[in-house]
Amino acid sequence: MTATDKKNLTDHLWRPMTQHQMLRGTAPNRMASAEGCFISDQNGNRVLDACAGLWCVNIGYGRKELADVAQQQMAQLNFLNPMMSCDPVINLAEKIQGLLGFDCHVYFSSTGSEANETAFKMARQYHLQAGKGGERRYKIISRYRAYHGNTMGAMAATGQAERKMGYEPGPAGFIHVMPPYPYRRHPKLTAEEHAEECARQLEETIIHEGAETVAAFIMEPMISGGGILVPPDNYAMLVREICDRYGVLLIFDEVVSGFGRIGTMFGYEHWKAQADIFTFAKGLSSGYIPIAATVVKEEIFEKFEGNLADNLHFRQVNTFGGHPVSSAVAMKAIQIVEDENLPENARKMGDYILAQLKEKIGDHPYAGEVRGKGLLIGVELVEDRQTKVPLPDPKVLGIVGHCIQNGIILGRNSNTVPGRCNVLLIAPPLIVTQSEADQIVDTIAAAMGKAIN
Numbered sequence: 001m002t003a004t005d006k007k008n009l010t011d012h013l014w015r016p017m018t019q020h021q022m023l024r025g026t027a028p029n030r031m032a033s034a035e036g037c038f039i040s041d042q043n044g045n046r047v048l049d050a051c052a053g054l055w056c057v058n059i060g061y062g063r064k065e066l067a068d069v070a071q072q073q074m075a076q077l078n079f080l081n082p083m084m085s086c087d088p089v090i091n092l093a094e095k096i097q098g099l100l101g102f103d104c105h106v107y108f109s110s111t112g113s114e115a116n117e118t119a120f121k122m123a124r125q126y127h128l129q130a131g132k133g134g135e136r137r138y139k140i141i142s143r144y145r146a147y148h149g150n151t152m153g154a155m156a157a158t159g160q161a162e163r164k165m166g167y168e169p170g171p172a173g174f175i176h177v178m179p180p181y182p183y184r185r186h187p188k189l190t191a192e193e194h195a196e197e198c199a200r201q202l203e204e205t206i207i208h209e210g211a212e213t214v215a216a217f218i219m220e221p222m223i224s225g226g227g228i229l230v231p232p233d234n235y236a237m238l239v240r241e242i243c244d245r246y247g248v249l250l251i252f253d254e255v256v257s258g259f260g261r262i263g264t265m266f267g268y269e270h271w272k273a274q275a276d277i278f279t280f281a282k283g284l285s286s287g288y289i290p291i292a293a294t295v296v297k298e299e300i301f302e303k304f305e306g307n308l309a310d311n312l313h314f315r316q317v318n319t320f321g322g323h324p325v326s327s328a329v330a331m332k333a334i335q336i337v338e339d340e341n342l343p344e345n346a347r348k349m350g351d352y353i354l355a356q357l358k359e360k361i362g363d364h365p366y367a368g369e370v371r372g373k374g375l376l377i378g379v380e381l382v383e384d385r386q387t388k389v390p391l392p393d394p395k396v397l398g399i400v401g402h403c404i405q406n407g408i409i410l411g412r413n414s415n416t417v418p419g420r421c422n423v424l425l426i427a428p429p430l431i432v433t434q435s436e437a438d439q440i441v442d443t444i445a446a447a448m449g450k451a452i453n
């Protein structure tokens, strides 16, 4: 390697999900600033971020109000041992409770993975203390295709082989079932019958594992990173009934869907069924600062109360959980989501993008299905619309690459299921305008057009 080569590398930074070999000999583009839906590099070239970072910058980039709040809070009280209390953290818990509208307690951490790990531990401890014979329910059932995080427990719950290869074995007691995937359902089933079948498989899994060993079932209201799988309307309620029948806690991972992304403040609102535990991260602060939350219904929290000597309390601390600065920033971000009615804009713009995509690429030979809800939209790419064989990686990457070269950052379900990383992901900030939406759609249409030639 020459000195020049070395200079051109990101010498000491190990980027996630990156094959660094590909960066050799290239000068990585350095991004320098951002505003609204656009990120600019050091030379002032702008790209429209149709991924909102990692589906988190819901209120858009460059909101100075958040910087002001952070500065003020940092000057006043920059850190507090999370075993103590201060206003920003108390107020944020109140705010989340108010938005959810039911009695609950909120435990803060920093990332979605931590929020899910916390949920798993709470579920296990809850069952032990719930007074039903001290059950040792420890198994967590989750779904293939879903992503729940990168830490060992959250990774074990994740149903994507490529995110686990080389890192397993994970902790014991994690089991997967298939999620509804209407596009690839059995042709003889309606979407609703397909959802019933998936729910039935969940029930069978609980029975065959022994219900008395199953602590919780975790699901995203709508699978996001795993390829935008929109469940039929009857699914969530069926799951709720099954969990109730077998005393299994239901956890909704709202790390992506929380705070407006799919057109309602919380994702579950679309499907009515409620969980016992909710996890939030990304949209909670619109990605301005790390913060996550695990919210449990009051009936669960109550089982953690008792005499100190009985050790019933939750015996975990996160140094950066309940951080005053993160909490103050998150509060401001939520206020913006509410003041600007961003869930409504997500719904409107999401419907618009879906309709435009269907019109402009719906008949394209590679367009298997265009689907989504709010501003979480996917385009499943196939080689053949009859056989539904997934479009091979190089072609998918070609489409994503063409979009990036033409000013649109687009995602895909990368490193999920081997041979099935064929879904384009579109999730711009919730402030996206119609003309920006047009720019996204037109660029995708052009990229698809080019891919066929």
Ligand SMILES: Cc1ncc(COP(=O)(O)O)c(C=O)c1O
Residues within 6 Å of the ligand: 054, 110, 111, 112, 113, 114, 116, 147, 148, 149, 150, 220, 224, 225, 253, 254, 255, 256, 281, 282
């Ligand atoms: C649904 C879901 N849950 C959990 C996580 C993990 O969040 P984090 O990366 O903050 O640990 C993610 C991250 O993309 C996610 O999409």
